[in-house]
Amino acid sequence: TFIEPLDLTLGPDGTLVMTGDFAGPLDFGAGDLVFPENPLAAKVFVAAFDGGGLPLWSERFGTQLDTKSGFADTGMFISDTAVAEDGSVWLAGVVYGALQVGAGVFTPAGRSDGFLAKLDAAGHPIFTRLFGGGDQDGIGPIALGPGGTVLFGGFATGTVDLGKGPTEGDPLSPSA
Numbered sequence: 001t002f003i004e005p006l007d008l009t010l011g012p013d014g015t016l017v018m019t020g021d022f023a024g025p026l027d028f029g030a031g032d033l034v035f036p037e038n039p040l041a042a043k044v045f046v047a048a049f050d051g052g053g054l055p056l057w058s059e060r061f062g063t064q065l066d067t068k069s070g071f072a073d074t075g076m077f078i079s080d081t082a083v084a085e086d087g088s089v090w091l092a093g094v095v096y097g098a099l100q101v102g103a104g105v106f107t108p109a110g111r112s113d114g115f116l117a118k119l120d121a122a123g124h125p126i127f128t129r130l131f132g133g134g135d136q137d138g139i140g141p142i143a144l145g146p147g148g149t150v151l152f153g154g155f156a157t158g159t160v161d162l163g164k165g166p167t168e169g170d171p172l173s174p175s176a
Contacts, residue, residue, distance in 0.1 A: 001025055003045075011083030014051035019044065019078045019091070022060075029055035044076045046089065048123060057123035061101055075112075080142045082150075087121030092152055094138035101128040108132055114139030114154045133160040 001024035009017045021044055026033045028047045047058035061076060075096035082090045095115050099106045102125035106115070113132030116139065120126050131139065135157035142152045156175055159166050169175040 007078065007081050009081040009083055009089075011087060011089075012085050013087060015056065015083060015087060016049045016051075016053075017081055017083055017089055018047050018049070019081050021045075026060075028058045030058045033058055033060040044078055046078075046081075046091065046119065046123065048089070059119065059123045059125075061099065061117075076115075077138075079138070079140045082142050082144045084144050084148075088126075089119040089121075089123070090142055090144065090150060091115075091117045091119070092139040092142040092154075095130065099128075099130075101125045104128055106130050108137075110134040110158075111136045113137050114152075116142070116150065116152065131160065131162055132156065133158050133166075 001022065003020065003022045003026060005018055005020040007019045011017065023043065026045060030047070033045055044061045045058060048056040050056055076093065076099055078091050078093040080092045084090065093115055094112050095108055096112045099115065101117055106128055108130060109132050113130040114137050116129050117125060118127035131137065133156065137154065137156045137160055139152050139154035142150060145151055153176065156169050159168055161167070
Protein backbone atom coordinates (compact mmCIF):
# COMPACT_ATOMS: atom_id res chain seq x y z
CA THR A 1 0.00 0.00 0.00
CA PHE A 2 1.15 3.51 -0.88
CA ILE A 3 -0.49 6.59 0.67
CA GLU A 4 0.41 10.24 0.12
CA PRO A 5 -1.72 12.81 2.01
CA LEU A 6 -1.65 16.07 0.04
CA ASP A 7 -4.14 18.49 1.63
CA LEU A 8 -5.90 19.11 4.94
CA THR A 9 -8.90 21.42 5.16
CA LEU A 10 -10.70 22.42 8.34
CA GLY A 11 -14.47 22.87 8.06
CA PRO A 12 -16.45 25.53 9.93
CA ASP A 13 -17.77 22.89 12.38
CA GLY A 14 -14.31 21.46 13.14
CA THR A 15 -14.51 18.61 10.62
CA LEU A 16 -11.09 17.83 9.13
CA VAL A 17 -11.03 16.76 5.46
CA MET A 18 -7.88 15.07 4.13
CA THR A 19 -7.18 14.35 0.44
CA GLY A 20 -4.34 12.54 -1.26
CA ASP A 21 -3.20 9.69 -3.49
CA PHE A 22 -3.00 5.98 -2.73
CA ALA A 23 -2.50 2.54 -4.26
CA GLY A 24 -3.47 -0.77 -2.70
CA PRO A 25 -5.96 -1.36 0.09
CA LEU A 26 -6.83 1.59 2.33
CA ASP A 27 -9.33 2.02 5.16
CA PHE A 28 -9.50 5.07 7.43
CA GLY A 29 -12.09 3.32 9.58
CA ALA A 30 -15.12 4.19 7.45
CA GLY A 31 -14.82 1.33 4.90
CA ASP A 32 -12.36 -0.14 2.41
CA LEU A 33 -11.54 2.16 -0.53
CA VAL A 34 -10.22 -0.51 -2.93
CA PHE A 35 -11.39 -0.66 -6.57
CA PRO A 36 -12.47 -4.28 -7.17
CA GLU A 37 -11.44 -4.23 -10.84
CA ASN A 38 -7.86 -3.11 -10.08
CA PRO A 39 -6.91 -3.08 -6.38
CA LEU A 40 -3.34 -1.86 -7.00
CA ALA A 41 -4.09 1.08 -9.32
CA ALA A 42 -3.32 4.60 -8.11
CA LYS A 43 -6.35 6.47 -6.83
CA VAL A 44 -7.37 9.65 -5.01
CA PHE A 45 -8.97 9.61 -1.56
CA VAL A 46 -11.09 12.07 0.39
CA ALA A 47 -11.62 11.32 4.09
CA ALA A 48 -13.43 13.29 6.78
CA PHE A 49 -12.80 13.13 10.53
CA ASP A 50 -14.64 14.74 13.43
CA GLY A 51 -12.98 17.18 15.84
CA GLY A 52 -11.76 14.25 17.96
CA GLY A 53 -10.10 12.52 15.00
CA LEU A 54 -12.75 9.80 14.57
CA PRO A 55 -13.55 8.81 10.95
CA LEU A 56 -16.84 10.15 9.56
CA TRP A 57 -16.62 8.94 5.95
CA SER A 58 -14.18 8.30 3.12
CA GLU A 59 -14.51 8.17 -0.65
CA ARG A 60 -12.20 7.25 -3.54
CA PHE A 61 -11.97 8.32 -7.18
CA GLY A 62 -9.73 7.25 -10.03
CA THR A 63 -9.45 4.02 -11.95
CA GLN A 64 -12.18 3.40 -14.46
CA LEU A 65 -12.48 0.30 -16.62
CA ASP A 66 -12.05 1.06 -20.31
CA THR A 67 -14.36 -1.05 -22.48
CA LYS A 68 -11.90 -0.98 -25.40
CA SER A 69 -8.75 -2.11 -23.59
CA GLY A 70 -10.42 -3.69 -20.56
CA PHE A 71 -8.42 -1.54 -18.13
CA ALA A 72 -7.12 1.99 -17.76
CA ASP A 73 -5.70 4.16 -15.00
CA THR A 74 -6.97 7.68 -14.58
CA GLY A 75 -4.57 10.39 -13.60
CA MET A 76 -6.43 12.64 -11.20
CA PHE A 77 -4.95 15.33 -9.01
CA ILE A 78 -6.83 17.29 -6.36
CA SER A 79 -5.35 20.77 -6.23
CA ASP A 80 -7.64 22.30 -3.60
CA THR A 81 -10.46 21.48 -1.20
CA ALA A 82 -13.07 23.68 0.50
CA VAL A 83 -15.69 22.85 3.13
CA ALA A 84 -18.98 24.78 3.10
CA GLU A 85 -21.07 25.86 6.09
CA ASP A 86 -23.46 22.92 5.47
CA GLY A 87 -20.54 20.45 5.67
CA SER A 88 -20.43 19.76 1.92
CA VAL A 89 -16.96 19.33 0.44
CA TRP A 90 -15.80 20.91 -2.82
CA LEU A 91 -12.86 19.43 -4.73
CA ALA A 92 -10.92 21.04 -7.59
CA GLY A 93 -8.14 19.66 -9.75
CA VAL A 94 -7.02 18.09 -12.99
CA VAL A 95 -8.07 14.80 -14.58
CA TYR A 96 -6.41 12.80 -17.36
CA GLY A 97 -8.64 10.06 -18.78
CA ALA A 98 -12.09 8.90 -17.68
CA LEU A 99 -13.11 9.90 -14.16
CA GLN A 100 -15.81 8.09 -12.20
CA VAL A 101 -17.56 10.09 -9.49
CA GLY A 102 -20.50 8.20 -8.01
CA ALA A 103 -22.48 6.69 -10.89
CA GLY A 104 -21.25 9.26 -13.43
CA VAL A 105 -18.25 8.84 -15.73
CA PHE A 106 -16.66 12.02 -17.09
CA THR A 107 -14.14 12.14 -19.95
CA PRO A 108 -11.90 15.17 -20.70
CA ALA A 109 -12.27 16.91 -24.05
CA GLY A 110 -8.48 17.06 -24.45
CA ARG A 111 -5.35 15.72 -22.78
CA SER A 112 -6.57 17.02 -19.41
CA ASP A 113 -9.50 19.01 -18.06
CA GLY A 114 -10.08 20.88 -14.85
CA PHE A 115 -12.80 19.50 -12.62
CA LEU A 116 -15.03 20.64 -9.78
CA ALA A 117 -16.85 18.09 -7.65
CA LYS A 118 -19.15 18.59 -4.69
CA LEU A 119 -19.74 15.93 -2.05
CA ASP A 120 -22.52 16.20 0.53
CA ALA A 121 -21.74 16.25 4.27
CA ALA A 122 -21.74 12.42 4.26
CA GLY A 123 -19.26 12.18 1.35
CA HIS A 124 -21.76 11.28 -1.39
CA PRO A 125 -21.10 12.88 -4.80
CA ILE A 126 -23.79 15.38 -5.77
CA PHE A 127 -22.14 17.50 -8.46
CA THR A 128 -19.28 17.06 -10.95
CA ARG A 129 -18.29 19.29 -13.83
CA LEU A 130 -15.30 19.20 -16.19
CA PHE A 131 -13.95 22.42 -17.69
CA GLY A 132 -11.66 22.36 -20.68
CA GLY A 133 -11.09 22.32 -24.38
CA GLY A 134 -9.13 20.15 -26.76
CA ASP A 135 -5.75 20.69 -25.11
CA GLN A 136 -4.38 20.74 -21.55
CA ASP A 137 -6.47 22.47 -18.87
CA GLY A 138 -6.77 22.38 -15.08
CA ILE A 139 -8.27 24.03 -12.02
CA GLY A 140 -6.14 25.17 -9.08
CA PRO A 141 -7.43 27.09 -6.06
CA ILE A 142 -11.12 27.34 -5.12
CA ALA A 143 -12.95 29.57 -2.67
CA LEU A 144 -16.52 29.51 -1.43
CA GLY A 145 -18.35 32.81 -1.37
CA PRO A 146 -21.68 34.02 -0.06
CA GLY A 147 -24.89 32.39 -1.26
CA GLY A 148 -23.15 29.22 -2.47
CA THR A 149 -20.89 30.98 -4.97
CA VAL A 150 -17.82 28.98 -5.97
CA LEU A 151 -14.78 30.83 -7.33
CA PHE A 152 -11.85 29.07 -8.96
CA GLY A 153 -8.66 29.76 -10.84
CA GLY A 154 -6.77 27.60 -13.24
CA PHE A 155 -5.08 27.31 -16.60
CA ALA A 156 -6.17 26.60 -20.16
CA THR A 157 -4.24 25.90 -23.34
CA GLY A 158 -6.06 27.01 -26.49
CA THR A 159 -9.83 27.47 -26.51
CA VAL A 160 -11.80 26.59 -23.38
CA ASP A 161 -15.48 26.85 -22.43
CA LEU A 162 -16.13 27.71 -18.78
CA GLY A 163 -19.88 27.64 -19.25
CA LYS A 164 -20.50 30.98 -21.00
CA GLY A 165 -19.17 30.06 -24.45
CA PRO A 166 -15.68 29.49 -25.87
CA THR A 167 -12.79 31.72 -24.79
CA GLU A 168 -9.77 31.89 -27.09
CA GLY A 169 -6.32 31.37 -25.58
CA ASP A 170 -2.80 30.66 -26.76
CA PRO A 171 -2.67 27.16 -28.30
CA LEU A 172 1.04 26.86 -27.44
CA SER A 173 1.14 28.16 -23.88
CA PRO A 174 -1.24 27.83 -20.89
CA SER A 175 -3.13 30.98 -19.94
CA ALA A 176 -4.54 31.80 -16.50
